[in-house]
Amino acid sequence: xxxxxxxxxxxxxxxxxxxxxxxxxxxxxxxxxxxxxxxxxxxxxxxxxxxxxxxxxxxxxxxxxxxxxxxxxxxxxxxxxxxxxxxxxxxxxxxxxxxxxxxxxxxxxxxxxxxxxxxxxxxxxxxxxxxxxxxxxxxxxxxxxxxxxxxxxxxxxxxxxxxxxxxxxxxxxxxxxxxxxxxxxxxxxxxxxxxxxxxxxxxxxxxxxxxxxxxxxxxxxxxxxxxxxxxxxxxxxxxxxxxxxxxxxxxxxxxxxxxxxxxxxxxxxxxxxxxxxxxxxxxxxxxxxxxxxxxxxxxxxxxxxxxxxxxxxxxxxxxxxxxxxxxxxxxxxx
Amino acid sequence: xxxxxxxxxxxxxxxxxxxxxxxxxxxxxxxxxxxxxxxxxxxxxxxxxxxxxxxxxxxxxxxxxxxxxxxxxxxxxxxxxxxxxxxxxxxxxxxxxxxxxxxxxxxxxxxxxxxxxxxxxxxxxxxxxxxxxxxxxxxxxxxxxxxxxxxxxxxxxxxxxxxxxxxxxxxxxxxxxxxxxxxxxxxxxxxxxxxxxxxxxxxxxxxxxxxxxxxxxxxxxxxxxxxxxxxxxxxxxxxxxxxxxxxxxxxxxxxxxxxxxxxxxxxxxxxxxxxxxxxxxxxxxxxxxxxxxxxxxxxxxxxxxxxxxxxxxxxxxxxxxxxxxxxxx
Numbered sequence: 001x002x003x004x005x006x007x008x009x010x011x012x013x014x015x016x017x018x019x020x021x022x023x024x025x026x027x028x029x030x031x032x033x034x035x036x037x038x039x040x041x042x043x044x045x046x047x048x049x050x051x052x053x054x055x056x057x058x059x060x061x062x063x064x065x066x067x068x069x070x071x072x073x074x075x076x077x078x079x080x081x082x083x084x085x086x087x088x089x090x091x092x093x094x095x096x097x098x099x100x101x102x103x104x105x106x107x108x109x110x111x112x113x114x115x116x117x118x119x120x121x122x123x124x125x126x127x128x129x130x131x132x133x134x135x136x137x138x139x140x141x142x143x144x145x146x147x148x149x150x151x152x153x154x155x156x157x158x159x160x161x162x163x164x165x166x167x168x169x170x171x172x173x174x175x176x177x178x179x180x181x182x183x184x185x186x187x188x189x190x191x192x193x194x195x196x197x198x199x200x201x202x203x204x205x206x207x208x209x210x211x212x213x214x215x216x217x218x219x220x221x222x223x224x225x226x227x228x229x230x231x232x233x234x235x236x237x238x239x240x241x242x243x244x245x246x247x248x249x250x251x252x253x254x255x256x257x258x259x260x261x262x263x264x265x266x267x268x269x270x271x272x273x274x275x276x277x278x279x280x281x282x283x284x285x286x287x288x289x290x291x292x293x294x295x296x297x298x299x300x301x302x303x304x305x306x307x308x309x310x311x312x313x314x315x316x317x318x319x320x321x322x323x324x325x326x327x328x329x330x331x332x333x334x
Numbered sequence: 335x336x337x338x339x340x341x342x343x344x345x346x347x348x349x350x351x352x353x354x355x356x357x358x359x360x361x362x363x364x365x366x367x368x369x370x371x372x373x374x375x376x377x378x379x380x381x382x383x384x385x386x387x388x389x390x391x392x393x394x395x396x397x398x399x400x401x402x403x404x405x406x407x408x409x410x411x412x413x414x415x416x417x418x419x420x421x422x423x424x425x426x427x428x429x430x431x432x433x434x435x436x437x438x439x440x441x442x443x444x445x446x447x448x449x450x451x452x453x454x455x456x457x458x459x460x461x462x463x464x465x466x467x468x469x470x471x472x473x474x475x476x477x478x479x480x481x482x483x484x485x486x487x488x489x490x491x492x493x494x495x496x497x498x499x500x501x502x503x504x505x506x507x508x509x510x511x512x513x514x515x516x517x518x519x520x521x522x523x524x525x526x527x528x529x530x531x532x533x534x535x536x537x538x539x540x541x542x543x544x545x546x547x548x549x550x551x552x553x554x555x556x557x558x559x560x561x562x563x564x565x566x567x568x569x570x571x572x573x574x575x576x577x578x579x580x581x582x583x584x585x586x587x588x589x590x591x592x593x594x595x596x597x598x599x600x601x602x603x604x605x606x607x608x609x610x611x612x613x614x615x616x617x618x619x620x621x622x623x624x625x626x627x628x629x630x631x632x633x634x635x636x637x638x639x640x641x642x643x644x645x646x647x648x649x650x651x652x653x654x655x656x657x658x659x660x661x662x663x
Contacts (some may be wrong), residue, residue: 127467
């Protein structure tokens with residue numbers, strides 16, 4: 001593995017150090033080569049040392065870190081890296097990064113941009129369709145031999161004309177809205193701030209949004225403000241015919257309350273790609289026909305992985321050549 | 335069923351022969367408009383249909399049928415005053431159209447009522463196969479989810495080439511929805527549609543070789559029977575997906591099953607089958623197949639619309655106004 005490169009005038013300069021916090025599955029899944037020729041990649045999983053000791057031993061001078069979701073990059077670990085100036089994440093969310101510490105130290109973050117937005121939206125709409133038209137449940141019915149034995153399956157509910165409330169009208173929420181409009185759904189939304197360029201009705205309060213919707217699609221990020229934002233009150237307002245689709249983060253919804261309301265029939269159904277404690281999930285959901293469960297894979301397609309790998313390398317290249325990042329996070333806004 | 339006191343009032347209301355109970359009404363618990371029409375409920379009688387008709391329906395000017403109750407030439411001959419045949423289906427295979435044409439009997443159907451509902455299921459089946467939604471749900475329920483990233487990747491919809499077989503009302507609604515996902519639409523139909531911008535393939539095999547998925551939206555006729563044969567499906571290929579929301583016999587089901595089992599066809603989303611409610615057992619265990627029990631049209635909303643259309647057509651007929659959904663014979 002090369003750790004130096006030749007500069008234009010012929011001198012040999014060391015490759016910049018980049019710490020990869022975790023084995024980058026996006027690259028291996030699609031056989032995308034790691035940029036070992038451009039950067040000196042520090043790979044803690046190849047070492048017997050625990051992560052913090054590895055950082056102390058090998059990564060103290062690294063200026064950039066690449067992290068996936070699911071591994072928390074907290075202030076303690078960050079404090080071992082005094083030269084850290086950039087975090088590149090492959091996750092759609094930012095809840096695994098200590099944003100306050102980044103703000104304090106002036107560390108830039110390069111995020112996933114809109115690499116995942118369309119494929120996540122595809123799945124969100126698929127889950128909503130499945131819930132209202134009962135496709136997975138119908139598939140189970142047929143596979144169990146019940147069509148021949150028990151006759152016709154219960155009626156579904158048409159999407160066209162339904163009121164859908166998008167919680168978080170960012171790039172994912174916008175793609176969801178675009179697709180649902182083609183089905184004749186009536187879109188409204190709740191977001192941190194109203195978007196003046198958007199014509200959909202805006203509700204300042206997610207409870208009001210729920211009262212005026214037949215479904216809520218959760219497309220926002222997880223922050224201290226959005227934690228358990230979808231609570232019992234909101235779900236009861238959605239009602240016994242109302243459904244929830246969550247492709248954000250499990251903890252945005254009060255999962256325990258949601259399960260109770262689904263079991264009691266006070267909430268009509270749920271399509272869930274994320275859970276509070278993955279890969280664990282409430283076992284009560286297994287017995288329900290009006291839920292569709294997805295193993296946190298909304299963002300996972302070969303195409304989005306390819307784009308993500310390109311974006312990671314592109315952001316690192318930009319950073320180390322003092323050019324603007326391709327997908328910077330505006331830290332003052334998150 | 336009419337009670338003795340109702341019969342005298344019933345004589346003044348226009349008579350409508352009902353061959354069978356109307357499912358659209360019963361499935362959503364909507365009562366028939368007995369206050370406006372005198373429905374002759376043939377199925378409630380213990381005598382055979384022809385005896386019932388001869389005894390009770392000689393002055394009936396209208397008959398309402400659903401798909402399972404055929405309006406044959408024999409039946410039509412028993413109804414000398416008949417001027418209107420109304421079916422609650424989009425399909426017309428169960429009506430002797432030649433005889434209706436000969437006698438100047440108007441026919442109205444339910445075309446267009448279900449188009450959006452059926453298109454929704456078509457798109458859902460396609461997304462389900464490409465993104466493995468039902469398979470993922472099974473995976474989790476079976477306790478197989480042990481960590482993120484273990485479940486096989488699905489496919490993005492943008493850029494996928496979808497060939498619509500039969501660009502009628504349903505096909506257009508499917509195309510409109512898939513457009514919003516960024517799919518690239520082309521089609522095969524009996525005739526090219528001059529006002530449609532999607533590429534037209536007169537040859538079905540050419541459509542298949544230029545598509546990642548075929549969505550079957552056409553009706554079943556002698557020409558379309560087994561139109562999706564082994565050759566078409568092999569051309570679609572190992573990564574290709576078929577969605578059928580038309581009629582089962584449009585696809586050579588036996589061949590399709592073999593190709594799916596062998597991995598020569600990438601996947602299938604099926605709402606219809608050759609021999610419903612029987613479904614090929616070999617499909618039951620396949621992760622890349624999603625099956626629904628012919629329910630593309632079955633929503634509360636479509637049935638409500640259908641009930642309104644039935645009543646609206648009857649009211650129009652009996653007040654000599656244009657029918658709402660007349661079929662050109």
